[in-house]
Amino acid sequence: MTDLMIALCAFVGGGLRLGATQVLPSPWATLAVNLLGALLLPLWNDYWGPGLQSRRQWLHVGIGTGFFGSLTTFSSFCLDVIKLLAAGAWLTAEIYLLISMVAGILLAWAGITLAQHLNDQGGVH
Template sequence: MTDLLVAIFGFWGGVARLYGTQLLGSPWNTLLINLLGAFLLPLWNNFFGTRLVKNRKWLLVGVGTGFFGAFTTFSSFCLDFVKLMMADRQVTAILYLIISMIGGILAAWLGTTLAQRLEMKVMDF
């Protein structure tokens, strides 16, 4: 069941990524999607998913691994960086690299922190 849900949610994560890439020009669409995914995955894994799916770990993994795994991508990030470097846009490439890495870590931290605060608020009620 878990494998099937990873595949189904992976399909929808890929579709969401496809439409998301049409918002901005490359490489900025990849950056935006990856930062959004880095923020939302901890919220799903640490708060919303655990509440919505209760004891259905297969659904938690299906959405976390399937949807967010397909929605975000390391390979597009790397390819965009290399394309910028090969186009002699080194300053933009380095800026893109720094924003992607530090921004991704900060987005994941913010998502985790928000999930923890939401958890504490729920426990207070």
């Protein structure tokens, strides 16, 4: 059941990533989905998902690994940087790298902090 859920969630996450590329130009679609995933994956892993761990681990793993794994993408991030450099857009590549790394880390930290805060407040999972 877990493998099936990972595949189904990966289909949805990949479809959303593809949709982002239809709305935003490259490399900004990759940046948007990666930053969104950096914020939401820690919330899923540390707040929403743990309640499913014992009852429906297949759903917890499916969404965490399948959905967020296919929504966010390190390989597209790397390819976007290489394409920018090859096109001579050095400043854009540097800005893209800086935003991706700094904002990604800050958003992941924010997601973890928010999940801890929600858990401390005894919020509903």
